[in-house]
Amino acid sequence: MSNNKIIHWFKFASPQSFYPLAGKMIPWFWGLTAVFLIPGLWISFFVAPTDFQQGEGYRIIFIHVPAAWMSMFIYLVMATWAGLGLALNTRLSGMMAQALAPTGAIMAFLSLWTGALWGKPMWGAWWVWDARLTSALILFFLYIGFIALQAAIDDARRADKAGAILALVGVVNVPIIYFSVKWWNTLHQGASVSLTKAPTMATTMLWGMLLMALAFWMYSIAVALTRVRAIILEREAHTEWVKELDEVKA
Amino acid sequence: MNWGSPAEFFAMGGYGLYVWGSFGVCAVLMIVEPILASRRRSDILRSLRRESLADKLDSQ
Amino acid sequence: MLTATGLSCVRGERCLFSGLDLAVEPGEWLHVQGENGAGKTSLLRILASLSPPAEGEIRWENTPIKALAEDYYRDMLFLGHHGAVKEDLTPFENLTLSSKLDGTALDEAAALKALARFGLRGREDLAVRFLSAGQKRRVLLARLAVRQAALWILDEPFTALDVKAVDMLSSLIEEHVKAGGICILTSHQSMPLPNGKVLKI
Amino acid sequence: MLTATGLSCVRGERCLFSGLDLAVEPGEWLHVQGENGAGKTSLLRILASLSPPAEGEIRWENTPIKALAEDYYRDMLFLGHHGAVKEDLTPFENLTLSSKLDGTALDEAAALKALARFGLRGREDLAVRFLSAGQKRRVLLARLAVRQAALWILDEPFTALDVKAVDMLSSLIEEHVKAGGICILTSHQSMPLPNGKVLKI
Amino acid sequence: MNAVTAIIHRDLLLAMRRKSEVLTALFFFIIVVSLFPLGIGPETALLRTIAPGILWVAALLATMLGLARLFAPDHADGTLEQMVLAPAPLGLLVTGKIIAHWITTGLPLVLLAPVLGIQFDLDSGALGILVVALLLGTPLLSLIGAIGAALTLGVRGGGVLLSVLVLPLYVPALIFGAGAVEAHISGLGAGGHLSLLAALLALAVFFAPWATTAALRIALE
Amino acid sequence: MNAVTAIIHRDLLLAMRRKSEVLTALFFFIIVVSLFPLGIGPETALLRTIAPGILWVAALLATMLGLARLFAPDHADGTLEQMVLAPAPLGLLVTGKIIAHWITTGLPLVLLAPVLGIQFDLDSGALGILVVALLLGTPLLSLIGAIGAALTLGVRGGGVLLSVLVLPLYVPALIFGAGAVEAHISGLGAGGHLSLLAALLALAVFFAPWATTAALRIALE
């Protein structure tokens, strides 16, 4: 591969060219969020039938499951960015990881919160120390650890690298915690959506969940891009290109 | 359509507290988070603008 | 020979220096001077490869130090603000253990001799934390005397030393440089040694 | 007036000094000299009532300092090897908070002025841990300049300071002594100030 | 009095400067509490019985971890010397530091404990007692802890030594504190335990600052 | 290789110089374990069920306490800089330090655990499994902990931050370790848990020194 090509490829990984690009993408992702969210909510509340066992309480599933999925997915994406930053020493990667962490933590929190609110009517307890729940809690702690570590380090470059190591070590941990379900008797529902087996859920419910999950996904991208723009400005405050930006000169 | 009246809708078959507690917190967080994120950007922009103004005054 | 080209160093939003070039030949020493906060410590840490420069490159015997890594460390000795002496160990233990880490074996007699040379006779077996400020620094000087390294990088080595110890250290540096070594140091006092260059930042 | 009679100091099994007498009048300053490990720091800590002497007594304005306790602390300012600056706080916060602890209110302008006087302009809001060795000591000098105390006890105050800062500190001490204050200090450099006495241990 | 507020102000400022430290102390509490079910297993009934004990032990440990940093940084950078030499009585300054310590570590624990209690399926009455017991108990922990922190100051192996000194002293607080909640759950009143806790607190308020001051003077000699 | 033995030698020497530190880590372990019967109450059957969990949590906490001092003193006095600048590869030196840490904190726990297990009325089979599990688990704790210690080096609020980082990473060790003993007690074999623990250890032996070294270099920049 020629040297030029590498440089070209890296161009998008530079904060300078990513900043305006992200600015252009944000409205689109907000639009997509709305596109998925509105029919998603419609199905959740007005199309999906009442569950014969759980009554209306089950409608929490339409945010519980997307939040739980996103919390795990965002962690993987965050760790990937962090690892890229460590390996290739690109500035943008660390910023992306830092921008994703709070969103991931919020998703993890939401899955815990909605799960707890679901558990009270279904199981009669806000919380049980079941493997699935516990592993979601640990995931939340991993996010908090990542955020706290980055907050505690002043130098941004150092914070990125240290955070990257932590994220990578944590990623080894996630599947271990997740699969330890097998060694534990569990009250929580197992995965009912899988690629190999036919879905056991009603199709309308499945559609609602998928739409909501897509909405959450688009939302996460939009927020992360918004945040990464702020982070880029904070870190590159004293570079020429920032000083030349229209919104700064104005 | 599952609901006869708005009251029925808000009662959620007796699970109103739990369902709206979940959706409510979810909505609040998802509204507050983007606001905070863009606030963070406008904060840094404001200080950058002040600085560039100060630079201009210096050079005059 | 140590050369650096186009070094620059940024701390926070402040650029301490930029476009700094230097070259020190064997048999020379360099006195880095500058006001408080000018960036002397930062420069020395960059030269010792402890922190990377914002820009520029450093070469040792014409090879970039990044590529040399451990080979550079073998040739180089860095003494910073911190003593790198363990307060709980005695001067003797500190000296022998640090030379073991450097991969050079130091026999008992040589260690005792070096300590005695720097006025630590009678304190060999007292934990370092009981020593006075100057005596702690003298333990480091003993290390300087026993470690074979071509390049010395010393950050304010004269701190806390009394007049006699300052003389001893000066002559140690003089010997080292005469024998074809290189020494780079900072100090707010002036140093009347031959073959010195001065770098002001 | 500070007088000490028959002071002795024992560390481990070593007697650092004994039967030491001293008297310093207002308008005088005392330079404690001695080799590394002679016991200067130990003496100064005893005079500041931080550690008790093995024997002997210290009087301030003819009253034993033990009896004076807080009244003595109000009149006395001690700066030791350690900076007593909080690394996480800014120079400005360090200065105002420490003067609050001393029971003297310091307004913002006075604090900023004192910091600027010691060349910390532009570093008022940078956490101290980012400062260079010399800049950290300069924060202490600013404290010296704002605190009203009759008796200054300074352990190696010139460490890490560059030439300009050394001059500033010297003139600060000179002013203080001229205004009827007392200053006791250690330093391995010689100090050409009027009204100085020397104590060798 | 001025000096006390000055020192509280300073310590809170320092705590804000390292916000993450305060938050992480809280998370430590949460994490330790969550570790036990992981080690013990998920049965709700079992966990409910041991919940007060676990919450209290975790509170003890969380308070204790922060103790090492109560005087040590001030000692290391010489501020403590300056405090001893300050014109204000050392006892007052020490009280100020203890109050700041409680505000930054004890108080958040008290506020968080009910949430964790819910995870262990405690009912609202038990949660109320838990909060009251912690409200009385955590200042006690800070006060006793300060003595230990002062005694181990500058001593080699301080951190661990500190816990060995302090944890036995915490035992009464643990017994009455966890006991109060358990007594409530098992239908006996919690009143007796709580008033004993209050009595201990009153004792400590008078005694601990004095002992801490004495220990600090010794450490600095 | 020479450098590794040199560093182990030095760290053990330092540990001997502050013998009290090693001993107090042990005492901490004992005290934490003993606090639970105080907080929970004396029923033997209850205590027996929760014993493995409590012993493991206490072991976790005891290891964790010592972690803060794994690199911090070397960092503060500049020795770490010298280690980075030593001709031997930093990874080897780090491995040496981790080994020394395990010898001074992990090993004593392993030796002491059976005694404490007896206090909770565990039978000899369970005690055997406990020892084996700890023998596999404590090096794992030291290895993972070293990464956390290196990451929080010189960072504000290091001590507590360290625990927040490290404790979640300890969870698998805790689950399989305590799980092994419980599986044995409940009649299922402990083999599965133990081999998982061994697999984790093997993974950590390769991965942890590397991550620690990288973190140390970052800390010193």
Ligand code: HEM
């Ligand atoms: C605090 C409590 C809870 C937490 C932390 C939690 C966590 C999770 C997580 C992490 C997932 C994603 C797992 C996956 O898709 O493989 C999930 C999915 C799910 N949860 Fe929960 N949950 C909680 C409570 C509940 C309750 C009380 C119920 C219902 C009674 C419930 C029902 C479900 C269902 C049906 C799924 C979807 C499973 C699938 O289709 O894959 N959860 N939960």
Ligand SMILES: Nc1ncnc2c1ncn2[C@@H]1O[C@H](COP(=O)(O)OP(=O)(O)OP(=O)(O)O)[C@@H](O)[C@H]1O
């Ligand atoms: N984050 C930061 N933001 C702004 N300035 C910084 C930051 N970190 C360090 N500095 C500045 O960088 C400089 C570091 O200087 P350095 O320690 O290299 O000085 P020095 O020449 O060794 O001084 P001394 O003679 O006092 O030892 C100081 O002026 C310090 O104020």
Ligand SMILES: Nc1ncnc2c1ncn2[C@@H]1O[C@H](COP(=O)(O)OP(=O)(O)OP(=O)(O)O)[C@@H](O)[C@H]1O
């Ligand atoms: N436990 C002990 N046993 C023997 N000697 C001790 C003990 N503790 C301290 N000393 C000695 O006491 C002296 C303390 O000296 P001090 O720190 O007062 O010296 P100083 O005059 O300030 O020296 P410097 O110029 O180096 O600062 C040192 O010589 C030290 O070796």
Ligand SMILES: [Mg+2]
């Ligand atoms: Mg310097």
Ligand SMILES: [Mg+2]
């Ligand atoms: Mg001295």
